[in-house]
Every structure is written in C-alpha cells, then in structure tokens.
Amino acid sequence: MAKQITEMLKGTLEGIVLGVLANRSAYGYEITTWLRDQGFTDIAEGTVYALLVRIEQRGLVAVEKVPSEKGPPRKVYSLSDSGREHLAEFWRTWSFLAERIEQLHEGRG
Amino acid sequence: MAKQITEMLKGTLEGIVLGVLANRSAYGYEITTWLRDQGFTDIAEGTVYALLVRIEQRGLVAVEKVPSEKGPPRKVYSLSDSGREHLAEFWRTWSFLAERIEQLHEGRG
DNA sequence: ACCGGTACATAGTGACACGGAGTACCGGTT
DNA sequence: AACCGGTACTCCGTGTCACTATGTACCGGT
Numbered sequence: 031m032a033k034q035i036t037e038m039l040k041g042t043l044e045g046i047v048l049g050v051l052a053n054r055s056a057y058g059y060e061i062t063t064w065l066r067d068q069g070f071t072d073i074a075e076g077t078v079y080a081l082l083v084r085i086e087q088r089g090l091v092a093v094e095k096v097p098s099e100k101g102p103p104r105k106v107y108s109l110s111d112s113g114r115e116h117l118a119e120f121w122r123t124w125s126f127l128a129e130r131i132e133q134l135h136e137g138r139g
Numbered sequence: 140m141a142k143q144i145t146e147m148l149k150g151t152l153e154g155i156v157l158g159v160l161a162n163r164s165a166y167g168y169e170i171t172t173w174l175r176d177q178g179f180t181d182i183a184e185g186t187v188y189a190l191l192v193r194i195e196q197r198g199l200v201a202v203e204k205v206p207s208e209k210g211p212p213r214k215v216y217s218l219s220d221s222g223r224e225h226l227a228e229f230w231r232t233w234s235f236l237a238e239r240i241e242q243l244h245e246g247r248g
Numbered sequence: 249a250c251c252g253g254t255a256c257a258t259a260g261t262g263a264c265a266c267g268g269a270g271t272a273c274c275g276g277t278t
Numbered sequence: 279a280a281c282c283g284g285t286a287c288t289c290c291g292t293g294t295c296a297c298t299a300t301g302t303a304c305c306g307g308t
Binding site for chain 1 (some may be wrong): 264275
C-alpha cells in the first residue's frame with residue numbers, strides 16, 4: 031500500500047472527514063485515531079489538521095473549543111449547512127468516478 | 140463545481156489509463172477521446188499526454204510509433220509486465236479505499 | 249490558401265498529502 | 279522535583295499531480 035494511496039487520498043480524504051463529521055462532531059486527534067483504526071495507518075497527523083484548517087476557512091465546518099482532562103483544549107468540529115452541501119456534491123462526484131472505475135475493473139472498458 | 144473531480148483524479152487517472160491499456164493498446168488522442176465519451180468531459184488533453192510520458196519513464200508501458208493516415212504519427216502504448224503489476228496494486232489500493240468510503244456513505248461510519 | 253480535425257508536447261500554476269519538527273498540557277513513575 | 283508517555287494542535291518545506299494555455303505539425307476538403 032505504498033505511494034498510490036497518497037495520491038488517491040487527494041480529494042477523497044476531505045470527503046471522508048466530512049463524512050465522519052456528518053455522523054457526529056469530532057476533534058482532530060480523534061479523527062486521526064479513527065482513520066488509523068480504519069486501516070489508514072499511514073495518514074500523517076499534520077495532514078488531518080491541515081485539512082481541518084482548510085475546511086474551516088471555507089466555512090464547511092464550525093469549531094468549538096472544548097477543554098480536555100487529558101491535555102490541551104480540543105477543537106471540536108461540526109458540519110455546517112454549506113459543509114453538508116459540499117458533502118452531497120462529494121458523494122455525487124465519488125459515485126460518478128467509482129461507477130466508471132468499477133466498470134473498468136470488471137473488464138467492460 | 141466539478142473541482143472535486145480534479146483532486147479525486149489524482150492517483151486514479153493513472154489507474155484508469157492503465158486499466159484501459161490492460162484491455163487493448165491505445166494512443167494518447169484515442170484515450171483522451173474515450174475518457175470524454177465516458178463522461179470525463181473536463182479532462183485536459185495535456186493531462187493525458189503528461190501522464191503517458193510519466194508512466195513510460197517508469198517503465199509501466201511500452202511505446203511504438205505508428206503512422207496515421209489522418210495526421211502526425213501516433214504513439215501507441217501497451218502495458219508492460221511492470222505496468223500489469225502496478226495495475227494490480229492499484230486495484231488493491233482502490234478496493235481498500237472504496238470499501239471504506241462506501242461504508243461511510245451507508246452511514247456505518 | 250485556409251480551416252478543422254487529428255496528434256503530440258510543455259512551461260507555469262495551484263492544490264494537496266507527507267515528513268519532520270515543534271509547542272503545550274496532563275498524570276503517573278522514579 | 280525531574281522525567282516520560284499520552285493527549286492535542288501547529289507549521290514549514292517538499293514532491294506529485296491535474297489544469298491552463300499555448301505551440302507545433304500533419305492531413306483532407308473547400
């Protein structure tokens with residue numbers, strides 16, 4: 031699972047994170063841990079934080095600072111309306127791409 | 140707003156092209172036309188040519204120059220053994236990613 | 249002579265994941 | 279008190295990739 035996943039995550043990681051936030055609010059460290067548990071073992075911590083900053087600046091998420099008993103305060107992100115729309119668009123784009131790739135995979139290319 | 144597809148194609152477009160070449164040899168212009176027919180209307184011609192140069196330099200494809208009746212000579216690409224391996228790895232990586240994203244989509248995130 | 253379709257090439261730009269390092273807060277061990 | 283590991287976030291530099299824009303060149307038909 032070498033370098034191919036790195037390039038594939040471009041564009042999809044944002045959708046994944048938005049998808050997670052669609053289910054429940056979460057903070058960066060939590061999301062990183064969740065991704066690792068899902069098998070994305072190579073995802074860099076910095077990558078997730080940078081992504082969160084980006085989607086916050088675009089207004090796709092709202093942030094709330096919440097104190098933690100175990101360390102520095104957490105930045106808890108939740109999906110905004112704009113983020114929900116963006117996520118819907120992501121699913122449409124993803125479906126389009128996945129459909130065609132699956133066709134190729136099944137040899138009907 | 141098909142800017143999402145631009146980022147999503149990073150990493151996947153290479154796999155798509157390799158997938159096409161797994162079925163039959165093809166040249167750049169032909170591949171571009173095929174992609175457009177498949178619905179990838181925004182794929183730039185230059186993108187495909189640049190990709191082909193890249194995978195040729197990595198030894199994933201072999202090239203043969205073939206004269207055309209309608210224009211300049213075509214560069215016909217065919218998959219090498221190394222390319223076939225790379226494609227297999229692509230399918231593994233893709234399946235891994237697609238599986239997790241589909242789970243998210245179905246709300247089991 | 250011109251135009252449109254065929255066919256390939258490439259320099260510059262922007263977006264994004266990654267590697268690596270750093271800051272800070274906390275509880276438990278020594 | 280000093281140290282360490284887990285928690286939690288930040289930032290800079292790098293490489294890769296698709297896109298934009300443009301250019302070259304070959305060909306047949308008008």
